[in-house]
Amino acid sequence: MPAVPTRFVRAEDFAAVAQAVLPTDVWDYVAGGAGDERTVRANEEAFHRLTLVPRMLIDVGTRTLHTTALGVPLAGPIGVAPTSYHTMAHPDGELAVARAAGAAGLLNIVSVFSSTTLEDVAKAATGPLWFQLYCLRDRGLTRSLIERAEAAGYRAIVLGVDLPVIGYRDRDIRNAFRLPPGVRPVNLPVGTEQDPTLADLNAVLVDPRLTWQDVEWIRSVTDLPLVVKGIVAPSDAERAVQLGASGVLVSNHGGRQVDGSVATMTALPDVLDVVGGSAEVYLDGGVRRGTDVLKAVATGARVVFAGRPVLWGLAVDGESGVRAVLDLYLRELDLVMATCGCPDVASIGPHLLRNP
Numbered sequence: 001m002p003a004v005p006t007r008f009v010r011a012e013d014f015a016a017v018a019q020a021v022l023p024t025d026v027w028d029y030v031a032g033g034a035g036d037e038r039t040v041r042a043n044e045e046a047f048h049r050l051t052l053v054p055r056m057l058i059d060v061g062t063r064t065l066h067t068t069a070l071g072v073p074l075a076g077p078i079g080v081a082p083t084s085y086h087t088m089a090h091p092d093g094e095l096a097v098a099r100a101a102g103a104a105g106l107l108n109i110v111s112v113f114s115s116t117t118l119e120d121v122a123k124a125a126t127g128p129l130w131f132q133l134y135c136l137r138d139r140g141l142t143r144s145l146i147e148r149a150e151a152a153g154y155r156a157i158v159l160g161v162d163l164p165v166i167g168y169r170d171r172d173i174r175n176a177f178r179l180p181p182g183v184r185p186v187n188l189p190v191g192t193e194q195d196p197t198l199a200d201l202n203a204v205l206v207d208p209r210l211t212w213q214d215v216e217w218i219r220s221v222t223d224l225p226l227v228v229k230g231i232v233a234p235s236d237a238e239r240a241v242q243l244g245a246s247g248v249l250v251s252n253h254g255g256r257q258v259d260g261s262v263a264t265m266t267a268l269p270d271v272l273d274v275v276g277g278s279a280e281v282y283l284d285g286g287v288r289r290g291t292d293v294l295k296a297v298a299t300g301a302r303v304v305f306a307g308r309p310v311l312w313g314l315a316v317d318g319e320s321g322v323r324a325v326l327d328l329y330l331r332e333l334d335l336v337m338a339t340c341g342c343p344d345v346a347s348i349g350p351h352l353l354r355n356p
């Protein structure tokens, strides 16, 4: 693994520099959450509350972080969460993220609200991609996006179900946040002449009437595996799997939708109890350190995803910045696995965890 520049020894070291280089309203859009941002903080605090019980005298001389998600081989159980409009953070945008994730051998989930077409991202990518979709009011358009993702080589559809409307985000409301000039949802037929708020754009495009019937419909129109993202209730996870989802991504959208929503690490054990035997379960929200990855995997998550930290790296130094952030996760995870007595991902388990 490449050496880590000493200025950036943890993912959060990228945040301060990203804040300095991004326009204030873009920084606020990335960093912010719904309401008082209690859930943004709660996601991280839930990791802090869990403590580790390292095991000794286990041969960790040879270690591997390799794992799989839905059969796709990965260099580690950490991936890139879908986030919108990467060219807001850096001109190379989604292409830089795809190259960095591919070079690291990690899974990259590409948002339907990307500012680079899903086809161009696929051409630049050297690693596995999943496509994150919101169900649009126009079902023909929704279906055509799925077909485009299939044709471009994406390996799963990740259906976001937690954004019927955009949450009440104080910072964006104060800033009257609008997409910067030249940044557009290029996968979608939206004119370039308008200057709508994100909430306006969302209201025009995304269908707030989405129900389980639509999940069934999406399942029926593709042979790609379906992952349902944005679930924290065990009964919702159960229903998604009953309707054919191969995976469930436990997520509260990084605290951007419902302030006061349960932290994802708090929700994870109950979701695993219900569907852990029949589907893969993933998690995002507040994953900032290798120890967080270890704790989530020890609880039962197959892969965890980082949202904001990838954007911090992108803002700081494009592809190299993203690569540095991803390498930090891998390096930290490797060391905490070694010091906890885990030579491989399969040996990470609940025996390492203790609630104080």
Ligand SMILES: Cc1cc2nc3c(=O)[nH]c(=O)nc-3n(C[C@H](O)[C@H](O)[C@H](O)COP(=O)(O)O)c2cc1C
Pocket (backbone or CB within 6 Å): 029, 030, 031, 043, 081, 082, 083, 084, 111, 112, 113, 132, 160, 229, 251, 252, 253, 254, 255, 256, 284, 285, 286, 287, 305, 306, 307, 308, 309
């Ligand atoms: C700036 C930003 C944009 C996002 N855009 C999307 C999106 O387009 N689709 C989606 O499913 N989730 C989106 N998310 C949520 C992330 O996928 C993920 O759930 C969240 O960022 C994880 O929390 P973390 O940022 O604490 O790692 C976005 C998050 C951020 C911060």
Ligand SMILES: CCCCCCC(=O)C(=O)O
Pocket (backbone or CB within 6 Å): 084, 113, 163, 198, 199, 201, 202, 203, 205, 253, 256
């Ligand atoms: C119409 C724009 C909606 C973008 C939504 C992106 C997102 O999920 C976010 O959290 O922001």
